[in-house]
Amino acid sequence: MSVELSRPGVVLNASGLSAGYEGRAIVSDITIEAQPGHVVSVVGPNGSGKSTLLKSLVGVVRVLEGHVTVDGKEITNQTPEHVATLGVGYVPQIDDVFPPLSVKENLEIGGYLLKRGDVASRVEAVLAFFPKLSAMLARRAGKLSGGERKMLAMGRVLMLSPSVLILDEPTANLAPLVATQLLEEYVRGFADAGATVLIVEQRAKAALRISDWTYVLGGGRVVLSGPPKELEQNPVFVDSFLGGGTRR
Amino acid sequence: MSVFMPSFGFGLISAAVLAIAAVGFTMQFAVTNVLNLAYGSIMINSAFVTYWVNRTGVSVWLALFVGVACGAVVSWCLNRFIYTPFQRRNPAAITVVIVSLGVDLIGTFGLQAIISGSDVSYIMSQGRELHILGMDLSVVELIIFAICAVVLVSVRLLLKFSRLGKAMRATAANRSLARNSGVKTDLIVSLTWLISGALCGLAGTVFAIDAGTFGATSAELYVVLILAAVFLGGPGEPYGAMLGALTIGLATEISAAYLTSDYKEVVAFLVLLGMLAFRPFGLFGSEKTS
């Protein structure tokens, strides 16, 4: 399994970030970093601002304060279409495909920025990575199952061979087995191939298992962070996220 | 039987004209997210631009291209200088609908004031009458059919096979995700105003050709038929709009032959309501596209 990367070794960085809707901050003073080859996860209760944070990184939500850099280059408040040109792929939590378009057309739109002649071969490469999609190229994306749909959503961003992957709860609504496969095989695989992966994940245990570093969000702020081994020892974290059962 | 086939012929021609208008309208609505009720007034204004060029001695079939260009430019300007600024101040969809209604009235009655209310006709030959399967069709009416066919095939090719067309459909389906994929959706929306505006201008001229004589208010209620055709087929669905236009065109003309043509819009909406009771998202529509 391999993902070709456009520019391996790209660091994603946010510092002192505040962002929100209509000028009102939902997340405040966030400083995070993600390294190439690493999976960095963000966990936290519903409504703590995880999605808002990711959206502010890719230009969907307005940054009010602070900076976002990719590879040392400032991308704060760039348009999403510009961020896409910099090798940053973003899979939103919901509305992650184009439902009326076929699977093939979804992938082609993912490769919109490629040279015309390169699109077909890149579609082949992505299909080799998600072979299940090959059998349903003509199907409307809106008709896919939850797991197929997520694969398509990830396939769409892989079209541009991104060096940074930002994934918002990719396992939501997936059956446990499919979720585990997606995280351990694909998400971990992207990082092992050299990509920088930032993932928001509801399943805290599963997230820790594949992560190199984890940030815990609460009320729009980073309340805790560290390598998974360390968080697993932290009683506050264990009580609120791991159900308290795994202590000791 | 004696009224049926001729009215069926009228219905087909009306459907062809309506299909051109409805395909443009549904494309505009789906991609730009604006329900542009001024569509009918842009149609008739474009028809008059064709008329003024035609008056100088240019064949109506050439003057038509000026009408098409007028529809494209006017629609683009309307979005750029009126709809977009209003949207920026108040993003609620209803705002632009109300504004477009105002533009429609200004466009129609502004034109009325300029031409001082008289009805006009293009200088053109209707060509031979042909009798086909009990329908009386003129050469001009067959040309209208041909134009409709060319438009529908071109729109299909554009949306299905071109990079621009796919970007238009992606923008219509999920604008935010299209931007994340690198699509410059503002540009795509601008181009859509030009393309759908061109179809609007074309529909206006073809409508006027079909009508024979026309005035500033001739298309005043036409947007009602367009809306019926578009929502019958499922908004944002070009093939749906086509089928909707066929249904509405036939239903209105055949009912006109048996009742009176005053009920055209009523019949159109009865058909629409009847169908929506069974398929709430239109013939081709799904929850997602509406």
Ligand SMILES: Nc1ncnc2c1ncn2[C@@H]1O[C@H](COP(=O)(O)OP(=O)(O)O)[C@@H](O)[C@H]1O
């Ligand atoms: N489009 C929006 N406009 C205004 N407020 C929003 C919007 N989206 C989310 N919010 C608010 O931002 C807060 C955080 O939401 P979100 O980032 O989705 O949290 P999470 O992903 O952690 O569940 C919530 O209180 C939510 O109500």
Ligand SMILES: [Mg+2]
């Ligand atoms: Mg979320």
